[in-house]
Amino acid sequence: MAGYDNMPDMELYQPVQIDDALALAARLAERGWLVGGGQDTYGWIKDRAKRPEALIDLNGIESLRGIRETEDGIEIGALTTLTELATNPIVNERYSLLSKAASVVASPQIRNAGTVGGNLVQDVRCWYYRRGLDCYRAGGNLCYADTPEAQNREHAIFEASRCVAVTPSDTGPALVALEAQMVITSANGTRVVPAESFFVGPEINIVKTTVLREGEILTAVRIPAKWANAEFYHEKVADRNVWDFALVSIAGALRIEGGNIVESSIVCGAVQCTPRRLTSVERAIQGQPRNEATATLVAGMASQGASPLNQNGFKIPLMDNLVTKLLTA
Amino acid sequence: MTPRLTRRRFIKSVIFSGAALSTGAGFYLTSAQTRQAGAVERLVSLNINGRTRRVDVMPQETLAYTLRYKLGLTGTKIGCNRGECGSCTVTISDVTHYACSTLTHSVKDKAVMTVEGLRAEDGTLHAVQAAFIAELSPQCGFCTPGQIMSAVALLKTNPRPTRDEARQALSGNLCRCGAYDHYLNGVMRASGQLS
Ligand SMILES: Cc1cc2nc3c(=O)[nH]c(=O)nc-3n(C[C@H](O)[C@H](O)[C@H](O)COP(=O)(O)OP(=O)(O)OC[C@H]3O[C@@H](n4cnc5c(N)ncnc54)[C@H](O)[C@@H]3O)c2cc1C
Ligand code: SF4
Ligand code: FES
Ligand code: FES
Numbered sequence: 001m002a003g004y005d006n007m008p009d010m011e012l013y014q015p016v017q018i019d020d021a022l023a024l025a026a027r028l029a030e031r032g033w034l035v036g037g038g039q040d041t042y043g044w045i046k047d048r049a050k051r052p053e054a055l056i057d058l059n060g061i062e063s064l065r066g067i068r069e070t071e072d073g074i075e076i077g078a079l080t081t082l083t084e085l086a087t088n089p090i091v092n093e094r095y096s097l098l099s100k101a102a103s104v105v106a107s108p109q110i111r112n113a114g115t116v117g118g119n120l121v122q123d124v125r126c127w128y129y130r131r132g133l134d135c136y137r138a139g140g141n142l143c144y145a146d147t148p149e150a151q152n153r154e155h156a157i158f159e160a161s162r163c164v165a166v167t168p169s170d171t172g173p174a175l176v177a178l179e180a181q182m183v184i185t186s187a188n189g190t191r192v193v194p195a196e197s198f199f200v201g202p203e204i205n206i207v208k209t210t211v212l213r214e215g216e217i218l219t220a221v222r223i224p225a226k227w228a229n230a231e232f233y234h235e236k237v238a239d240r241n242v243w244d245f246a247l248v249s250i251a252g253a254l255r256i257e258g259g260n261i262v263e264s265s266i267v268c269g270a271v272q273c274t275p276r277r278l279t280s281v282e283r284a285i286q287g288q289p290r291n292e293a294t295a296t297l298v299a300g301m302a303s304q305g306a307s308p309l310n311q312n313g314f315k316i317p318l319m320d321n322l323v324t325k326l327l328t329a
Numbered sequence: 330m331t332p333r334l335t336r337r338r339f340i341k342s343v344i345f346s347g348a349a350l351s352t353g354a355g356f357y358l359t360s361a362q363t364r365q366a367g368a369v370e371r372l373v374s375l376n377i378n379g380r381t382r383r384v385d386v387m388p389q390e391t392l393a394y395t396l397r398y399k400l401g402l403t404g405t406k407i408g409c410n411r412g413e414c415g416s417c418t419v420t421i422s423d424v425t426h427y428a429c430s431t432l433t434h435s436v437k438d439k440a441v442m443t444v445e446g447l448r449a450e451d452g453t454l455h456a457v458q459a460a461f462i463a464e465l466s467p468q469c470g471f472c473t474p475g476q477i478m479s480a481v482a483l484l485k486t487n488p489r490p491t492r493d494e495a496r497q498a499l500s501g502n503l504c505r506c507g508a509y510d511h512y513l514n515g516v517m518r519a520s521g522q523l524s
Contacts, residue, residue: 005394005407005410006389006390006391006394007389007390007391008389009387009388009389010388010389011368011388012368012369012388012389012432012434013367013368013369014369014434014435015367020367024367035432038430038431038432038435039412039430042391042411042412042429042430043411043412045389046410046411054368055388055389055432057432057434057435059435083424106412106501107412107415107500107501108425108479108497108498108500108501109412109415109418109425109426109427109479109501110412110427110430110501112424112425112426113426113427113430113431241500242500242501243413243501
């Protein structure tokens with residue numbers, strides 16, 4: 001399929017009030033496309049793999065920007081850029097897990113434009129799908145990535161259901177680990193969804209990666225005080241340091257009292273379609289010190305139940321080793 | 330010159346300019362006819378290199394396209410057109426962005442700077458440009474305007490960066506010739522840390 005340099009003719013709306021954006025999103029429904037930083041959007045449209053009729057550019061809506069303190073933690077506007085997340089003093093001081101995750105997305109220029117909302121809602125990076133093939137996720141009835149010859153080194157080792165694509169977002173796992181809440185608004189009102197249930201896998205919805213419905217806008221992300229200033233560990237393993245999606249990433253928050261882990265929240269990215277919380281590991285390390293012995297105790301636990309494809313078996317030891325690194329850092 | 334040739338030339342020129350004109354008119358009419366209430370106005374004022382430019386901009390047009398094909402500012406290169414190379418890097422309000430991945434309509438109230446805007450009125454080059462020449466930073470030169478814009482933005486917020494900070498700041502600019510170290514030498518020279 002050919003790639004084109006220019007985008008096809010479309011309408012563009014630039015509302016400055018959230019209510020106008022919500023009304024537009026409701027009116028245009030599936031014919032419209034929300035734009036934050038546009039860094040995930042324009043490739044789709046240039047390649048003609050997605051063909052919205054109108055763009056709704058959210059950048060003029062000031063109320064969607066910035067980081068505020070709340071009674072229970074902080075609230076991050078959905079249009080806050082990844083650069084702001086990486087450099088904001090409050091985020092750096094209390095939730096450095098998130099600033100670290102934001103700082104390793106793509107490249108400086110993409111972080112300057114890309115928003116946290118777009119980073120969370122971005123579509124999967126499976127190249128068969130992104131080239132416009134009619135796979136399951138595109139409404140067809142086969143998966144090109146799950147065949148004997150398929151190039152699936154980057155794909156899922158857990159929870160595949162027809163589609164084997166993985167979550168590409170770097171901030172997603174960090175926000176699940178921090179037990180963030182997603183604030184979703186539509187013309188009919190607002191609902192708040194925990195980060196963990198914000199993301200959905202192919203068994204629930206094979207054409208969308210989040211619970212967002214037509215007409216809904218992610219307006220903010222709330223991070224509770226619960227994990228503020230906890231011990232954090234973040235690592236993203238990718239083939240290169242810039243412009244590359246994780247092969248496997250890990251985001252963990254630990255509370256340690258009297259030398260032992262009293263509570264933890266550990267999440268892997270890029271192993272399944274949603275950020276994967278390592279609940280068995282969390283349970284096993286509770287009450288143990290953060291050290292080599294505990295790492296040995298839980299060795300191999302993270303990857304239990306994985307079913308690798310032809311080319312991604314390496315993700316199993318990678319995942320386990322990242323847990324070891326988290327516990328021995 | 331035979332009349333035939335002249336005529337062919339004439340036709341050619343009509344086809345070229347005529348085609349260009351009708352395309353432009355076509356775009357304008359399409360959007361004028363179908364423009365929904367609240368959709369963007371096509372005729373916009375842009376602030377490019379300190380000058381106000383009035384341009385007719387399609388709703389879906391990228392800044393790289395406007396700069397190169399409407400304003401003749403071809404210093405901004407298009408390499409990948411997908412946010413993967415950095416050759417289209419410009420600054421918008423002093424922050425680096427990929428012009429290929431920016432809607433022109435989103436920069437209406439902002440100061441856009443391209444490599445053409447760096448030179449002083451009297452022709453003096455920007456410190457980064459002079460340093461890149463002194464250090465022979467470019468090899469083929471295709472990525473150079475983007476590298477320059479990233480370096481200019483860095484020095485604006487961090488006038489004496491470490492080499493590693495410079496490496497980070499230029500990490501969104503691919504150089505197919507692999508002249509990375511020469512660009513970093515240039516940044517160190519421009520910031521007065523290399524004599
Ligand atoms: C070369 C390249 C490398 C990349 N590398 C990485 C990487 O390493 N890690 C990573 O995590 N990402 C990466 N990305 C993906 C992505 O572009 C960025 O992560 C960026 O954060 C996306 O944000 P955006 O605001 O630009 O998204 P947009 O393109 O504006 O939006 C993305 C999607 O989210 C929807 N959306 C946006 N805002 C909202 C909202 N407020 N409410 C509801 N829906 C919304 C849009 O409709 C669209 O479907 C990369 C992209 C490119 C082009
Ligand atoms: S992994 Fe998912 S997105 Fe990729 S080809 Fe298979 S069904 Fe399509
Ligand atoms: S042309 Fe814009 S990043 Fe390559
Ligand atoms: S000098 Fe040739 S691409 Fe950088």
